[in-house]
Structures are given as C-alpha cells and as structure tokens.
Amino acid sequence: MAVTDEAIEKIKGMIVTGALRPGDRLPKEAELAADLGLSRNSLREAVRALALMRILDVRQGDGTYVTSLDSQLLLEALGFVVDFHRDDTVLELLAVRRILEPAATALAAAAVDEAELDALEAELEELGPAPSVEDLVACDLEFHRRIVRASGNSVLSSLLDGLSGPTARARIWRGLTQEDAVSRTLTEHRAILAALRARDAEAARSWSTVHIAGVELWLKRTL
Known part of the structure; x- marks a missing residue:
C-alpha cells in the first residue's frame, strides 16, 4: 500500500x-x-x-x-466523475438507472404525499400534448428526480441524481430521431403517476423499468 x-x-x-x-x-x-x-x-x-x-x-x-458526511455531499464526487463520461458509457449509466430507479419508484408509491402527486400532475398538464423535445427532457429529469426524492432514501436519491443528468443528451437525441418518442414518454409518465396514486408499488416499478429500458433499447439499436 x-x-x-x-x-x-x-x-x-x-x-x-x-x-x-x-x-x-x-x-x-x-x-x-x-x-x-x-x-x-x-x-x-x-x-x-x-x-x-x-x-x-x-x-x-x-x-x-x-464534513457533515451527508450522503448528498459525499456523492457530489461521483457526479463530478460521471460528468466526464464517454458516449460509450451512456448505456452502462442507463443500465444502472434501470436497476436502481424502479426500486426507488416502488418505494415512492408508499411514501409520496398527495400534494407532491398533484404537483407532478400539474407539471405534466402544463407541458401539454406536444412539447418540444428540450422541454420534455427537462420535465423528464425533474419528474424522476421528484419521485426518487419522495422515496425517502437520501442515498438512493443522491446517487440517481448524479446518474440521471449525463443521460439527458441521449434522451434529447432519441426525442429528435425516434418518431413516437415524445408521445411514448408522456404516456409512460402518466402511467407511472397513476401507479403512484394507486399506491401500487409493483406497477410503479414495472412502468419505471419500461420507461428507462425504452431509452436503453433505442440507444443499443442506434449505436
């Protein structure tokens, strides 16, 4: 040593x-x-x-x-490293999100309060049926960030926050090149929100998995 x-x-x-x-x-x-x-x-x-x-x-x-040793503070170092990812690691980042984020979404089904669900629904309504790709991706980032925070697990929230941002470019690319990407994303967001309102953890987990896997599958076919 x-x-x-x-x-x-x-x-x-x-x-x-x-x-x-x-x-x-x-x-x-x-x-x-x-x-x-x-x-x-x-x-x-x-x-x-x-x-x-x-x-x-x-x-x-x-x-x-x-320091305070707060999980969000400690995971900032991970975010710094992830920001320097290469394009060929985006698939690996998405794979990690696909493993972790559905678990966080399932936890949120039991923990999220009605006010937060109403706020998420209001954001989707404000976005409208045909948003620009940039607006959709910005909403997508915030939508998932708020759900993960609602899980009540600060470590999981901080970790996923660091992993989510670097995949934004792939999401924008998909939105611009895949014909039904925008409508599919909106449909999946509404399905996740409905599962959360129903307090159905397994449905929330499944829709979150489908949502992330869609981007991952598209990127595999594109690269």
Whole structure:
C-alpha cells in the first residue's frame, strides 16, 4: 500500500470508529502525523484527497474539519466523475438507472404525499400534448428526480441524481430521431403517476423499468 493510501485509510479509520465525528476539527498537523505514525507530507496528501472526496473540509487560517458526511455531499464526487463520461458509457449509466430507479419508484408509491402527486400532475398538464423535445427532457429529469426524492432514501436519491443528468443528451437525441418518442414518454409518465396514486408499488416499478429500458433499447439499436 502506498504511503498516501495508508494515510487516507488511517484518517478514515478514525472517522469510522468515531474518534473523529462530523464537524470535528482535526488535531494540528504535527500532532496528528505523530499519532498516526505518518510523515507530514503523506498526511497533507491524504488530507487533500479526502477533501476532494468531500470527507474533509480545509478552511484556510482555521484548520481542517470533518464534513457533515451527508450522503448528498459525499456523492457530489461521483457526479463530478460521471460528468466526464464517454458516449460509450451512456448505456452502462442507463443500465444502472434501470436497476436502481424502479426500486426507488416502488418505494415512492408508499411514501409520496398527495400534494407532491398533484404537483407532478400539474407539471405534466402544463407541458401539454406536444412539447418540444428540450422541454420534455427537462420535465423528464425533474419528474424522476421528484419521485426518487419522495422515496425517502437520501442515498438512493443522491446517487440517481448524479446518474440521471449525463443521460439527458441521449434522451434529447432519441426525442429528435425516434418518431413516437415524445408521445411514448408522456404516456409512460402518466402511467407511472397513476401507479403512484394507486399506491401500487409493483406497477410503479414495472412502468419505471419500461420507461428507462425504452431509452436503453433505442440507444443499443442506434449505436
């Protein structure tokens, strides 16, 4: 194990065991390096890496602190990496969405409140029967984001939020080139919403799977 990796593991170990808790300030560099048996250089490299992962927060002139360790904060690093995906990885991103998002949609069937369902329906009505592809995709992103948040699982919500955006270009491409893509998307959105209103978790799961798999299948045939 590289020295920096060892330093990272030791600091993470302190957080996992509770020696350092969210919001805690790290001991002074010289003291922490001595306690962990590390050189100050390797400790600095470890702190930089953990700051990029949003585990530590380096405040100039104040010190280094453990962040809140909130799931959304930690998953921002994943979103940053996903933003640099290559076109040939979009299918893999869609496959992960197809695995995770139907589960979140099923959870939402039990947890979503009527006010949120009314808001989702209002958005679909406002979109109208023949929206532009760009408006449809923007609505699609927000539609799924709100449903996943309604699942009540913040980790799943943050993870899917990071995976959903990078597939937007493929969705726009589909809307422009596949004849019935817009009408099909609207029909599937309404079916998902109806399943949520009925509190039918399995129907919500199934329609969500069909919805994402449609984009995935189209992209497989196109590439």
